[in-house]
Amino acid sequence: MMGATQHIAARVARLEAAGDGILRLVLVPAGGECFPAWEPGAHVDLILPGTGRDGEPLIRQYSLCGDPADLTEYRFGILREPDGRGGSAWIHDRLQVGDEIAVSAPRNHFPFTPGEKTLFIAGGIGITPVLPMAHRAQAEGRDWQLIVAARNRGRLPFLAELAALPQDRIRCHCDDEAGMLDLPKLLSFLGAQTTVYSCGPGPLLDALQKLNEGAPWQLRIERFSAAPQAPASANRPFDVICRASGKRLHVPADMSLLQVLRQAGIKVESSCRDGVCGTCETRVLAGTPDHRDSVLSAEEREEGDYMMVCVSRACGDVLELDI
Ligand code: FES
Numbered sequence: 066m067m068g069a070t071q072h073i074a075a076r077v078a079r080l081e082a083a084g085d086g087i088l089r090l091v092l093v094p095a096g097g098e099c100f101p102a103w104e105p106g107a108h109v110d111l112i113l114p115g116t117g118r119d120g121e122p123l124i125r126q127y128s129l130c131g132d133p134a135d136l137t138e139y140r141f142g143i144l145r146e147p148d149g150r151g152g153s154a155w156i157h158d159r160l161q162v163g164d165e166i167a168v169s170a171p172r173n174h175f176p177f178t179p180g181e182k183t184l185f186i187a188g189g190i191g192i193t194p195v196l197p198m199a200h201r202a203q204a205e206g207r208d209w210q211l212i213v214a215a216r217n218r219g220r221l222p223f224l225a226e227l228a229a230l231p232q233d234r235i236r237c238h239c240d241d242e243a244g245m246l247d248l249p250k251l252l253s254f255l256g257a258q259t260t261v262y263s264c265g266p267g268p269l270l271d272a273l274q275k276l277n278e279g280a281p282w283q284l285r286i287e288r289f290s291a292a293p294q295a296p297a298s299a300n301r302p303f304d305v306i307c308r309a310s311g312k313r314l315h316v317p318a319d320m321s322l323l324q325v326l327r328q329a330g331i332k333v334e335s336s337c338r339d340g341v342c343g344t345c346e347t348r349v350l351a352g353t354p355d356h357r358d359s360v361l362s363a364e365e366r367e368e369g370d371y372m373m374v375c376v377s378r379a380c381g382d383v384l385e386l387d388i
Pocket residue numbers: 334335336337338339340341342343344345346358360373374375376
């Protein structure tokens with residue numbers, strides 16, 4: 066079985082406009098084989114040549130938005146992010162059809178479990194993980210609705226892909242025409258049988274999480290950027306025991322666990338270093354993690370079996386990791 070850290074050579078088959086500042090990127094396996102299987106909600110790392118503005122390798126996470134049954138290609142939506150770390154700009158400005166890059170095997174921290182009723186809410190490019198979910202819901206004859214919100218019509222992404230879905234289940238909302246989406250009103254009608262799946266900008270997801278407090282409906286979200294975290298002054302030192310490496314290390318308040326592990330020569334895969342991508346997920350053998358990531362669900366946090374070592378710390382004095 067292919068591990069999540071193995072890389073696969075891929076060739077750019079198509080690169081075309083899919084909305085204002087949005088590219089549709091289609092990769093095919095460079096060796097002519099099929100890509101690894103994936104499920105709606107999954108993402109992969111794109112490993113791009115060179116380094117970003119921060120001097121770090123250009124490894125970026127993008128949701129798979131094509132058809133999980135077609136493993137001859139991986140399809141993505143790439144929004145140019147002027148204030149980003151340089152990955153999307155590199156793809157927009159330098160990547161060309163025929164180029165080869167590498168991709169990781171798929172990971173899924175936003176799995177879709179169809180329930181009685183599903184409301185998808187996609188903010189802009191947040192449509193990418195939601196598209197395969199909507200197709201899955203339709204194929205299984207589920208009761209679903211999709212709201213796609215964007216600043217204006219030009220920013221509504223993947224209109225061609227949306228056109229392939231039943232239009233009576235889709236509502237496109239443009240802020241410049243209809244004002245901001247009235248989430249309290251929209252969600253006030255939902256009951257316990259509905260699960261809301263949402264991906265989009267932080268303020269949209271923050272608002273949904275707030276409205277979900279005490280509400281009967283369920284909420285599943287995926288973030289592009291980190292959720293608000295405890296201030297750095299809340300950090301406290303702790304020790305980490307690395308069982309596989311046979312080391313005990315001290316993590317001072319002003320360093321992350323990932324920094325300490327790297328300094329000690331312990332290899333941990335990482336990418337965003339912001340608690341968003343899930344690349345640095347590490348198994349916890351003992352101790353209670355102080356979870357500060359935006360990846361794990363409330364249930365996964367409660368179980369305490371895994372943690373993101375780039376941002377999360379320890380509740381007590383010692384953590385033991387399977388590393
Ligand atoms: S490196 Fe992305 S979650 Fe830790």
